[in-house]
Amino acid sequence: MGGLGHYLEREGIATTQISLIRVHSEKIRPPRALAVPFELGRPLGTPDDPGFQKRVLRAALALLEAGEGPVLADFPERPPGPAPDLTGWACPINLARPAETLSGPERLARALAEEVGRLGTWHAISRERRGRTTVGVSGLEIDAIARFLAAFVGDPATPSPRADRSLAVMLKTASEDLKAYYLEAATAQPGAAPSRALEDWFWGETTAGRVLLALKGACARCPDEAVQRLGPRLVVPHTQKHRLG
Amino acid sequence: MAHIDEWPEDARDELLNRPMPDFGPAPFVKGAALARRRVAIVSTAGLHRRSDAPFADGSADYRVIPADTPAGEIVMSHVSTNFDRTGFQRELNVVFPIDRLRELAGEGAIGSVAAFHYSFMGATPVERMEGSAREVARLLKGDHVDAVLLVPV
Numbered sequence: 001m002g003g004l005g006h007y008l009e010r011e012g013i014a015t016t017q018i019s020l021i022r023v024h025s026e027k028i029r030p031p032r033a034l035a036v037p038f039e040l041g042r043p044l045g046t047p048d049d050p051g052f053q054k055r056v057l058r059a060a061l062a063l064l065e066a067g068e069g070p071v072l073a074d075f076p077e078r079p080p081g082p083a084p085d086l087t088g089w090a091c092p093i094n095l096a097r098p099a100e101t102l103s104g105p106e107r108l109a110r111a112l113a114e115e116v117g118r119l120g121t122w123h124a125i126s127r128e129r130r131g132r133t134t135v136g137v138s139g140l141e142i143d144a145i146a147r148f149l150a151a152f153v154g155d156p157a158t159p160s161p162r163a164d165r166s167l168a169v170m171l172k173t174a175s176e177d178l179k180a181y182y183l184e185a186a187t188a189q190p191g192a193a194p195s196r197a198l199e200d201w202f203w204g205e206t207t208a209g210r211v212l213l214a215l216k217g218a219c220a221r222c223p224d225e226a227v228q229r230l231g232p233r234l235v236v237p238h239t240q241k242h243r244l245g
Numbered sequence: 246m247a248h249i250d251e252w253p254e255d256a257r258d259e260l261l262n263r264p265m266p267d268f269g270p271a272p273f274v275k276g277a278a279l280a281r282r283r284v285a286i287v288s289t290a291g292l293h294r295r296s297d298a299p300f301a302d303g304s305a306d307y308r309v310i311p312a313d314t315p316a317g318e319i320v321m322s323h324v325s326t327n328f329d330r331t332g333f334q335r336e337l338n339v340v341f342p343i344d345r346l347r348e349l350a351g352e353g354a355i356g357s358v359a360a361f362h363y364s365f366m367g368a369t370p371v372e373r374m375e376g377s378a379r380e381v382a383r384l385l386k387g388d389h390v391d392a393v394l395l396v397p398v
Contacts, residue, residue: 001289001367001371001395001396001397002265002268002371002395003266003371003372003374004287004289004365004371004374004378004395005271005395006268006271007374007375007378007379007382008287008378008381008382008385008395009272009273009274010272011378011382011383011386012274012382012386013382013385013386013390013391013392013393014274014276014282014391014392014393015274015287015392015393015395016392016393016394016395017394017397018394018395018396018397019397020398023261024263024265027265028265028266028268029268029271030271030395031271031272031273031274039248039249039328039329040248040327040328040329040398041328041329041330041331041332041333041340041398042332042339042340043339043340043396044338044339044340044342044396045339046332046339047332047333047335047336047338047339048336050338050345053338053339053342054345054348054349057342057345057346057394058349058354060394061279061354061355061392061394062279064279064282064392065278065279067275068273069271069273070273130335131316132315132316132317132337134320134321134330134333134334136320137295137299137320137321137322165299166301168302169299169301172299172302172322172324173299173322179330180334183330183331183334184334187331187334195329195331195332196248198331199329226302229302230302234302234324234325234326235326236326237326238252238253238256239251239252239253239327241253
């Protein structure tokens with residue numbers, strides 16, 4: 001991020017930035033940066049809180065009026081929201097299944113399709129209430145996403161479902177679409193959930209999480225080198241790698 | 246997604262101690278008072294319009310986001326799995342604060358909001374983005390932008 005600040009200023013355009021990782025800004029020394037104590041993925045602090053977001057924005061823009069630089073300032077507030085109590089939230093819809101019902105690719109595919117169906121109402125409510133969904137980057141409908149990912153886990157020679165996009169791009173975008181569908185459905189339900197609890201729920205309690213954990217191994221068995229590179233880095237987050245065994 | 250403090254130690258150390266390129270002394274462009282600036286957002290969240298091609302691993306290019314793009318048409322294809330996406334799924338402005346910027350323009354705190362905004366995909370090493378960044382600079386000048394808010398993810 002800070003590097004872009006250098007490049008744009010060299011072209012004569014003033015920049016200010018939000019910094020989520022202060023030590024990186026200390027090293028790169030961009031012209032103006034506001035270090036914020038927020039989790040990665042939330043540079044303005046918290047969703048659905050215009051007042052808080054605007055305070056962050058005002059503080060970042062105010063650095064444009066500094067007389068000299070580089071400037072690295074700190075935003076003093078932590079975002080409001082649910083406490084990061086990892087045991088304080090459980091999805092009201094229990095999707096956990098006995099392991100034997102998930103053995104074998106056909107059972108896994110069937111279980112995933114059923115699970116996607118069970119969350120359909122909450123995803124529809126999310127879409128209605130928020131007026132948007134972030135699902136759909138793959139260009140596939142959710143049922144087709146579930147079929148594609150389950151098929152690939154069963155047979156890593158499964159081709160890309162779109163002629164205009166590589167298998168690696170489709171696996172990545174479909175897996176992110178699947179996660180987004182589940183998380184949008186979960187966060188539409190009553191009860192605020194911290195992001196870590198949502199992540200633990202997805203990877204630890206859902207068939208979709210089980211499919212994506214299996215996807216990493218399937219990527220390693222795929223003859224496509226771009227897919228082989230995808231598996232170790234771009235499927236399972238650091239905080240969930242202990243589930244790979 | 247957990248805060249960095251909750252990451253496994255090896256992953257956290259790798260992130261925090263990652264070597265950074267040396268850009269030398271920072272140029273420092275001065276300009277008009279903030280209330281007269283025209284401001285654009287440049288994000289590294291891998292944002293784009295739903296109809297655009299998604300970013301892929303190693304993408305060093307950018308996507309254009311016209312200011313009047315409806316929130317429902319802005320999606321994300323950043324390749325990293327190691328940041329929270331539930332905030333963005335709930336509400337656009339936590340990643341792309343276009344409505345907040347409009348409000349500040351309405352209050353007179355900034356001069357105006359650019360007609361076009363831009364997004365890169367921040368998992369790509371920034372040195373590879375230099376050519377694209379220079380291209381974006383030319384586009385920003387064409388839009389009379391004189392201040393950029395850089396927003397990571």
